[in-house]
Structure formats: structure tokens, C-alpha cells
Amino acid sequence: MKHIISLLMENEAGALSRVAGLFSARGYNIESLTVAITEDPTLSRMTLVTTGSEDVIEQIIKQLNKLIDVVKVLDLNDGKHIERELMLVKVKASGVFKDEMKRMCDIFRGRIIDVADNSYTIELTGSCSKLDAFIEAIDKTAILETVRTGASGIGRGDRILKV
Amino acid sequence: MDSKANLPAETSTKSISGAEIVIRCLNEEKVKFVFGYPGGAVLHIYDAIYKQNGFKHILVRHEQAAVHAADAFSRATGEVGVALVTSGPGATNAITGIATAYMDSIPLVVISGQVPVPAIGMDAFQEVDMVGITRPCVKHNFLVKDVKDIASTMKKAFYIARTGRPGPVVVDIPKDITAHLTDFAYPKTVEMRSYSPVVKGHSGQIKKAVKMLLEAKRPMIYTGGGLVLGDGAEELIKLARALNYPVTNTLMGLGGFPATDKQFVGMLGMHGTYEANMAMQNCDVLLAVGARFDDRVIGNPAHFGGVKRTIIHIDVDPSSISKRVKVDVPIVGHVQSVLAEMNEILAQEKPQTNISDWWKQIGEWRLVHGGRYEQSSTIIKPQYVIEKLWEVTKGDAYVTSDVGQHQMWAAQYYKFDKPRRWINSGGLGTMGVGLPYAMGCQFADKNAQVACVTGEGSIQMNIQELSTCAQYHLPIKVILLNNRYLGMVRQWQEFFYEDRYSESYMDSLPDFVKLAESYGHIGMQITQPSDVEGALIEAFAKKDKFVFMDFITEQKENVFPMVENGKGLSEMELPKAKGAKQ
Numbered sequence: 001m002k003h004i005i006s007l008l009m010e011n012e013a014g015a016l017s018r019v020a021g022l023f024s025a026r027g028y029n030i031e032s033l034t035v036a037i038t039e040d041p042t043l044s045r046m047t048l049v050t051t052g053s054e055d056v057i058e059q060i061i062k063q064l065n066k067l068i069d070v071v072k073v074l075d076l077n078d079g080k081h082i083e084r085e086l087m088l089v090k091v092k093a094s095g096v097f098k099d100e101m102k103r104m105c106d107i108f109r110g111r112i113i114d115v116a117d118n119s120y121t122i123e124l125t126g127s128c129s130k131l132d133a134f135i136e137a138i139d140k141t142a143i144l145e146t147v148r149t150g151a152s153g154i155g156r157g158d159r160i161l162k163v
Numbered sequence: 164m165d166s167k168a169n170l171p172a173e174t175s176t177k178s179i180s181g182a183e184i185v186i187r188c189l190n191e192e193k194v195k196f197v198f199g200y201p202g203g204a205v206l207h208i209y210d211a212i213y214k215q216n217g218f219k220h221i222l223v224r225h226e227q228a229a230v231h232a233a234d235a236f237s238r239a240t241g242e243v244g245v246a247l248v249t250s251g252p253g254a255t256n257a258i259t260g261i262a263t264a265y266m267d268s269i270p271l272v273v274i275s276g277q278v279p280v281p282a283i284g285m286d287a288f289q290e291v292d293m294v295g296i297t298r299p300c301v302k303h304n305f306l307v308k309d310v311k312d313i314a315s316t317m318k319k320a321f322y323i324a325r326t327g328r329p330g331p332v333v334v335d336i337p338k339d340i341t342a343h344l345t346d347f348a349y350p351k352t353v354e355m356r357s358y359s360p361v362v363k364g365h366s367g368q369i370k371k372a373v374k375m376l377l378e379a380k381r382p383m384i385y386t387g388g389g390l391v392l393g394d395g396a397e398e399l400i401k402l403a404r405a406l407n408y409p410v411t412n413t414l415m416g417l418g419g420f421p422a423t424d425k426q427f428v429g430m431l432g433m434h435g436t437y438e439a440n441m442a443m444q445n446c447d448v449l450l451a452v453g454a455r456f457d458d459r460v461i462g463n464p465a466h467f468g469g470v471k472r473t474i475i476h477i478d479v480d481p482s483s484i485s486k487r488v489k490v491d492v493p494i495v496g497h498v499q500s501v502l503a504e505m506n507e508i509l510a511q512e513k514p515q516t517n518i519s520d521w522w523k524q525i526g527e528w529r530l531v532h533g534g535r536y537e538q539s540s541t542i543i544k545p546q547y548v549i550e551k552l553w554e555v556t557k558g559d560a561y562v563t564s565d566v567g568q569h570q571m572w573a574a575q576y577y578k579f580d581k582p583r584r585w586i587n588s589g590g591l592g593t594m595g596v597g598l599p600y601a602m603g604c605q606f607a608d609k610n611a612q613v614a615c616v617t618g619e620g621s622i623q624m625n626i627q628e629l630s631t632c633a634q635y636h637l638p639i640k641v642i643l644l645n646n647r648y649l650g651m652v653r654q655w656q657e658f659f660y661e662d663r664y665s666e667s668y669m670d671s672l673p674d675f676v677k678l679a680e681s682y683g684h685i686g687m688q689i690t691q692p693s694d695v696e697g698a699l700i701e702a703f704a705k706k707d708k709f710v711f712m713d714f715i716t717e718q719k720e721n722v723f724p725m726v727e728n729g730k731g732l733s734e735m736e737l738p739k740a741k742g743a744k745q
């Protein structure tokens with residue numbers, strides 16, 4: 001099953017490579033990984049999307065906790081959470097595609113953020129599956145380029161990951 | 164050692180160099196020995212070593228041996244081992260040693276030199292990304308980029324190495340940093356929000372575990388390297404005796420329970436005893452202490468899991484629990500403290516366990532193989548050498564080994580009654596550790612009997628250390644079981660590759676007697692079974708001499724019992740019965 005794991009780690013050189021190295025050394029999947037500094041400049045927050053059986057996920061959490069630079073780990077799937085990802089898609093916007101792309105963008109509540117002679121760049125946020133659905137819904141031949149940030153996640157309500 | 168007396172003349176308010184700070188940190192940690200090898204990036208540090216006498220620096224002949232020796236010093240004493248190497252090739256030579264220590268959870272601090280900070284990333288002469296290379300085989304590592312950070316980093320390095328599940332920590336220090344000046348103050352304590360190892364186990368879980376143990380009909384206690392490293396042997400003996408339950412040790416755990424005790428059923432695993440493996444497979448309640456159910460111990464996990472039993476697992480590392488085998492009662496904590504708590508409960512309960520049927524069954528299993536091997540009057544049997552070694556050293560030596568058949572025979576036939584006496588590379592299985600391990604033990608205890616059991620393949624992987632042994636007058640006894648084969652490889656080729664002995668024969672061996680003599684050591688070659696005991700007595704009587712004993716042994720002796728890869732614990736291969744000894 002897919003799990004979203006959030007972690008806080010020391011904002012030190014090499015911390016990211018310890019996490020990435022752990023996943024490759026132990027053969028765990030990484031679907032996406034995002035990392036950025038938090039409001040406390042000594043801490044970075046990482047969101048990892050991974051898949052595996054419950055046993056594997058349990059090992060992943062334990063192994064992450066074992067890394068010296070990791071301060072806290074939370075499996076967001078253990079409770080209610082919100083997941084968001086940002087995608088930019090550059091699509092053809094000539095001929096039949098011009099209206100079609102505008103229409104699809106509206107349906108998915110995206111925004112066109114750049115308009116060129118023959119293309120639009122659409123910005124879309126939502127859960128990973130919503131972004132997948134958009135890609136599925138539009139004509140493949142219209143897609144010129146896509147870029148996704150990978151998921152970020154946060155617990156709902158009182159579920160807070162903080163030191 | 165009075166560390167104050169060893170401090171350099173400067174007071175702590177005066178600025179001193181990074182190199183001197185490194186020395187002062189080692190003094191603060193009461194380090195007695197640093198095993199190392201100099202080079203460009205660590206010249207400032209070596210200059211500071213020249214001017215100090217707080218610790219003794221041991222000059223090895225290869226950086227791999229420096230790390231192995233520091234590792235063995237730690238295994239023998241429980242203290243953190245320290246090695247010092249230069250950048251680039253010095254650092255890469257140390258990797259095998261670091262990985263070996265990592266796999267067996269040995270606390271080490273390895274200090275490596277690095278090119279000056281401005282040169283990092285420039286492909287400078289003797290530059291290697293030490294932090295990157297060692298990342299998968301250390302507990303943690305540091306690159307120090309400011310002289311002001313040396314002291315706090317060293318403090319953290321020692322703290323991380325020795326607490327929780329121990330392990331090696333690398334501190335990589337660029338050359339310019341060791342020349343910069345600053346004030347020295349060694350932190351008294353360390354606080355790390357990201358690292359706070361658990362000590363005490365969960366009391367509820369501990370109570371539950373004791374209850375389950377008392378209800379067992381076919382109990383088994385299985386202990387590993389974690390019991391030895393966590394200094395839990397004393398508490399375990401107390402617990403096992405109070406319950407009168409059978410105990411087995413892993414290869415790494417030997418000495419955790421006295422091998423001559425009647426409750427001991429021997430080592431378990433791939434080359435474990437018949438009775439230990441059968442009891443492990445057939446028990447109904449299993450207490451695992453500081454062990455990790457690894458592949459060489461339980462064989463095929465599906466076969467092991469095919470039998471229903473309740474498993475209680477005590478380990479300081481939560482990630483070792485339920486990794487290969489599902490556990491019913493996990494207890495995360497320091498083995499010594501958890502066992503002590505169990506003993507307190509038992510002392511109140513005054514248990515009346517009766518498992519006589521189980522002991523009867525184990526007694527029958529004991530007769531099936533019982534460590535028998537075919538004796539010979541014409542050719543030396545390797546098992547016989549180890550039996551005699553045990554007798555001659557009165558079971559009280561530090562025994563180091565390399566990797567191969569000789570390692571298994573040493574583990575099977577030397578009866579270790581004390582922890583920290585059996586020193587071998589169980590996790591990584593590194594050929595070449597034996598001689599540097601023996602050095603580390605002899606430095607740890609200069610009057611002890613130290614025997615290095617080795618093969619002619621393994622000993623040649625760090626043979627250059629004969630020179631180090633000469634320089635420091637180490638009275639080690641090398642017990643070479645010379646079968647002219649990479650024996651363990653040959654055994655697998657006999658069993659699984661229809662006797663195709665591909666590249667496993669050892670040709671062009673040196674004359675080990677002359678080789679030893681060329682370093683000023685004593686060399687002996689023993690070819691007759693009747694000479695084995697006498698030669699051992701003679702060698703160990705030379706208390707201040709290094710003796711290299713070349714035993715010419717049976718070439719194609721095999722290690723039994725054997726659980727083949729992928730097989731279950733109860734599916735052991737035993738030797739074909741011929742006129743067996745005993």
C-alpha cells in the first residue's frame with residue numbers, strides 16, 4: 001500500500017543523502033521525495049511517498065528513526081491527513097486543443113499560468129491521484145512537458161509533527 | 164591513567180591547534196591506544212601525537228589492520244576503539260575494517276584526515292569523499308569544517324558509538340582545520356534531540372514475558388552478540404539458572420553463557436549443534452536476547468515460522484525486532500536492565516518450573532551427533548587441535564579467528580565460559596581479521612593468553628602485521644590449521660558443485676616457519692597428531708614470545724552439522740557414520 005511518511009531532520013549537509021541512501025541500500029521504493037526548510041531554520045521537513053507491505057513500512061519507519069539526523073517520523077497514513085502535490089503541464093494549445101485544454105483545466109480547477117503562441121502552461125494542485133486523473137483525462141498527444149513536485153502532507157486537526 | 168597529568172602544558176583558555184584539540188579530546192575520553200598510520204592529511208595530528216603521552220599510538224602495517232585491532236580492543240574491553248588514518252588511500256584501506264565493525268555493532272571512533280576545506284570537491288591529491296563512502300557502513304559520520312566544532316563533534320562521536328546499539332563513527336577532519344587555532348573546552352554532556360536511545364524496557368511487556376516463560380513446556384533461551392556487547396551475561400546466567408531452561412548462543416554470542424554449563428546446548432545455526440537447532444525449532448516459548456534471527460542462524464524463515472511458538476525478543480535496537488521473524492512480545496531496551504528487571508520479578512515469584520520431559524528430549528538429541536568426528540593417528544584433525552588448545556589454555560584464552568572452516572571448528576570445540584573472549588567477524592565474515600584481532604586483544608590485556616585460529620588463506624590477508632607484532636613484542640600464538648585449501652569454499656564445492664574445486668586450492672604457500680623467524684618470531688610446524696599437545700604446551704610456555712604454529716591438517720575435513728542455504732534448522736546434514744570418535 002502507498003504510505004506518506006513525514007519526517008523532521010536536522011538541517012545538516014548530507015542529511016538528505018542518508019535518507020536516500022537508506023532507501024537504496026535496503027531496496028525500499030521511493031515514489032516521491034520532497035524536502036525543504038521549516039520555520040525553524042535548524043530543521044528540514046521531508047515528505048516521502050513509498051509503497052510496501054505493512055511489515056516493510058514498519059521497517060522503513062524504524063530504520064528512518066535510527067538515522068542520527070532524523071528527529072521525528074510520522075506515518076501520515078496512521079490517521080487523517082491532507083495530501084497535496086503541485087504539477088505544471090505544458091500542453092499544445094493550437095487548433096482543436098485550444099478550447100479543449102481550457103475546458104479540462106477548468107474542470108480540474110487548474111490555472112493557466114503561461115500562454116504562448118501554441119501552448120498553455122497549466123498549474124494544478126491536489127492529491128497525487130487527482131493529478132494522475134488529469135493526465136489520464138487529456139489527450140496524450142497534447143502533452144509537451146510535465147513537472148510534478150511530489151506530494152507534501154500534513155495531519156488533520158490536532159495531528160501535529162513538531163519537536 | 165591520570166588524564167590531567169597528560170594534558171599538554173597549555174591551559175584551556177589559551178588557543179591551541181585543531182590537532183592538539185583532537186589529542187585533548189582523546190585524553191578526555193581516557194583513550195589508551197590509538198591504532199593508526201600516518202600520511203599527509205594527518206601530519207599535524209601526528210606532530211601533536213609526538214608531543215603527548217596520554218595514549219599510546221600503535222603503528223600498524225596497513226590501515227585495515229588498524230581498524231580491526233581497534234575493533235578487537237573494543238570487543239575485549241567494552242571500551243570504544245580508536246583508529247586514525249590519512250585521507251584518500253588511508254581512508255579507503257580502512258573501509259573493510261569499518262564495515263566489519265558495523266556489521267557486528269562494535270563501538271569505534273575512526274578519525275580520518277581530509278584534504279583542506281578549500282580543496283574539497285576539487286579532485287585534490289588523495290581526496291576521497293569519506294563521509295559518502297562510509298555512509299552505509301557507519302552508525303554515523305561527521306565532516307568537521309570548523310576548528311571550533313572539533314571538540315563537540317568528538318564528544319558526540321564517542322557518545323553515539325557507545326550508546327544504544329553501538330557502532331563505528333567516522334570523524335573526517337580536513338588538514339587546514341587541524342592547523343587552525345581556538346580555545347579548547349570539552350563538553351561535559353551531550354544532548355541530541357534527534358538521538359536518545361532507549362534504556363529501560365516496558366514494564367508491562369517484561370511482566371508479560373516472565374508470565375509466558377513460566378507457562379512454557381518446551382522453553383528455549385537464545386542469545387546473541389547483543390548480550391555480550393550489552394554486558395548482560397551475568398543477568399542472563401541468573402535468569403537461566405532460576406528457570407533451569409536450556410540456553411543456546413549464536414556465533415557472535417559465544418561466552419554469553421558458560422559453554423561448560425549443563426544447561427548449555429551449544430551454538431545454533433548453520434554449523435550449530437544438532438540439539439541446539441532441534442530445540443530451537445521445536446520449542447514452544449523462545450526468549451531471544453540481543454540476537455537478530457539472521458539467515459545463518461535460523462536458516463529458511465518460512466520453515467522456522469512453520470511451527471507455532473511464542474517469541475519474546477529483547478533488543479536495544481527496535482529495527483532488529485520483527486525484521487525477519489514476527490515477534491509476539493517485543494521488548495526494546497538495554498539487555499542488562501531488562502534481564503535484571505525480569506530477575507527481580509522471578510525472585511518474588513520463586514518459580515517451580517518442571518520441564519523434565521523437554522530435558523529428556525534434549526538429552527536424546529545430544530546423543531545424535533554430539534560433536535563426534537573421525538579421529539586419526541596419522542593425520543592431524545583440525546577439531547583435535549582446537550580441543551587441545553582449549554585444554555592447554557585451560558579454557559581461558561582470548562581466541563580470535565579468521566573466516567572459514569577453522570572459524571567454525573574454533574566456535575564448536577573451544578568452550579567459552581566467559582563473554583568477550585571469542586573475537587571473530589560474524590556479520591561481515593571478513594578474512595584477514597584474525598591477526599589484527601589478536602593484536603587488539605593482547606593490547607587490551609597484556610598478560611593474557613591470546614590465540615589466533617586461522618587458515619592459510621585468511622592469514623595471508625593481513626600477514627604484514629607479523630611486523631607490528633614484532634615491534635610491540637606481542638606474545639600471540641598463531642594456530643594455523645593448514646589444509647592447503649580455501650577450506651570453506653572447497654566444502655561448498657564438494658557439496659554443491661560435484662567436487663569441482665574451482666580456484667580453492669592454495670598453491671605456493673610460504674614456509675611459515677621461516678617467515679615467522681624472519682620477523683624474529685618463533686615458528687613451529689606440526690605434522691603428527693601425537694605432537695599436537697606437546698607443541699601447544701611448549702608454545703604457550705613461551706609467555707613473552709610470538710609463536711607461529713603451522714599445523715598440517717587433514718585436507719578435506721568438513722564442518723558438521725550443516726544446515727544448507729535455504730533449508731530449515733531441523734534439516735541438518737550430519738557426517739556419514741564411520742568409526743567415529745567418542
Ligand SMILES: Cc1ncc(C[n+]2csc(CCOP(=O)(O)OP(=O)(O)O)c2C)c(N)n1
Pocket residue numbers: 565566567568569570592593594595617618619620621622644646648649650651652
Ligand atoms: C575477504 C574475504 N574474501 C573472501 C571470502 C570468502 N571465503 C569465506 S571462507 C573462505 C576460505 C577461507 O580459507 P582459509 O582461510 O584457508 O580457511 P579454511 O576454510 O581452510 O579453514 C573464503 C575464500 C571472505 N569471507 N572474506
